[in-house]
Amino acid sequence: MAEDLERMPELALAWHREGKGAVIATVVETWGSAPRAVGAQMVVSGAGEMEGSVSGGCVEGAVVVEAMELVGSGAAKLLDFGVSDEEAFAVGLACGGRIRVLLEPVGGALPVAVLEELVAARAGRRPVAYVADLDGPARRIDGPAAHSDRFRMDRSGVEEDGRTFVHVHNPPLRMLIVGAVHIAQALVPMARLAGYDAIVIDPRPAFGATARFPGTRIVEEWPDEALAELGLDPRTAVVTLTHDPKLDDPAIRAALASDVFYLGCLGSSRTHAKRVARLQEAGFTEDQIARIHAPVGLDIGARGPAEIAVSVLAQVTQRLRKG
Incomplete structure (x- = not known):
């Protein structure tokens, strides 16, 4: 566009x-x-x-x-x-x-x-x-x-x-980031440069402080409620970064029930295996769960928040452009 x-x-x-x-x-x-x-x-x-x-x-x-x-x-x-x-x-x-x-x-x-x-x-x-x-x-x-x-x-x-x-x-691209953590602080400006409207979702005020994310829209509602309010569509990417199932899982379930083009979740392979078990217990199918990119980001050997953010944005771009 x-x-x-x-x-x-x-x-x-x-x-x-x-x-x-x-x-x-x-x-x-x-x-x-x-x-x-x-x-x-x-x-x-x-x-x-x-x-x-x-x-x-x-x-x-x-x-x-x-x-x-x-x-x-x-x-x-x-x-x-x-x-x-x-x-x-x-x-x-x-x-x-x-x-x-x-x-x-x-x-x-x-x-x-x-x-x-x-x-x-x-x-x-x-x-x-x-x-x-x-x-x-x-x-x-x-x-x-x-x-x-x-x-x-x-x-x-x-x-x-x-x-x-x-x-x-095409509608403007959006990246909805669940978890106002250090990786999010690096990912937000990168996403903006790539043309995304980046929105941070975190109900914890200490994390989602304006000083940590200047000029960024921060939604302090519970993730599933925030995603329902913002709306999910094929021009939206969802990235969960909290490491906390209480916050990540509601967002993941909402994203899997939608047609977002990308869903990536932070966590090790062991963490993801536990996540998959919870989703299966909640009734999600193998095909639905297979939409999750986890561990999030391309495997480029990233270390530290900034490099992980690079790997995430690269994977989102790959998914958007190559399908």
């Missing part, structure tokens, strides 16, 4: 409803060096307002001018910017390159009903793809099954037919 997609679809819909008019500009293809990835967006209103970014320098300015001319019209427009090496630095394409930007007026090329469906799906954390025919008027919303590889890799792009643009809108 291109740099989190910000909230460009929501803003475009709001401006349209306010009567300002809106055009969404989307990067559909890049070659060579490009400052923004495929899927990056900018919105321009009929009042001259703009938010977001599709590139830098004169490309950005040219896109705004073209978008202003399309406000209130019905047609889409595909812009192709080729940049020579001599001009590259001024535009932001450090090694030269080329980008294509699709302009779609809301209420014209981009039907309001389709945009509303997209915004509703994003609000509900439902993964969807906006599919546009670059050579025609067809616009639709698809589910993950139609583009499974693109969803797994968060990769928007033009299909092999050269005219079908698939814009992946």
Whole structure:
């Protein structure tokens, strides 16, 4: 997903409803060096307002001018910017390159009903793809099954037919960390750098102190209650780190009953064997229990909280990208 997609679809819909008019500009293809990835967006209103970014320098300015001319019209427009090496630095394409930007007026090329469906799906954390025919008027919303590889890799792009643009809108990634321990202190900033909204869950106030996790959301409820409140979905990873069955087990049971893409649990092989016995006694099947990554993290010989956090994030990434 291109740099989190910000909230460009929501803003475009709001401006349209306010009567300002809106055009969404989307990067559909890049070659060579490009400052923004495929899927990056900018919105321009009929009042001259703009938010977001599709590139830098004169490309950005040219896109705004073209978008202003399309406000209130019905047609889409595909812009192709080729940049020579001599001009590259001024535009932001450090090694030269080329980008294509699709302009779609809301209420014209981009039907309001389709945009509303997209915004509703994003609000509900439902993964969807906006599919546009670059050579025609067809616009639709698809589910993950139609583009499974693109969803797994968060990769928007033009299909092999050269005219079908698939814009992946995956919900933001989340990592719910049960246990405000030393490993969590190292894992939270790493997870953020990797694009996760990291949330720490620990009902023990001394552990979940703000001073230990500055700028981090800390939920002080019992883990199963916290997970139920936060919601669990295929864009969520759950990591349990307390070593205390009273805290870890409720979270594990909740995660196993959901469709989170990753569940990792700290503890030795002996600790995990006892955990498995408890889960079997609670009625969980072998297939369900096999979803647990334990001991948590890739086996890289990690020592100390920071290295263990690296191994955990590596394993989460492996699971997310390779399935």
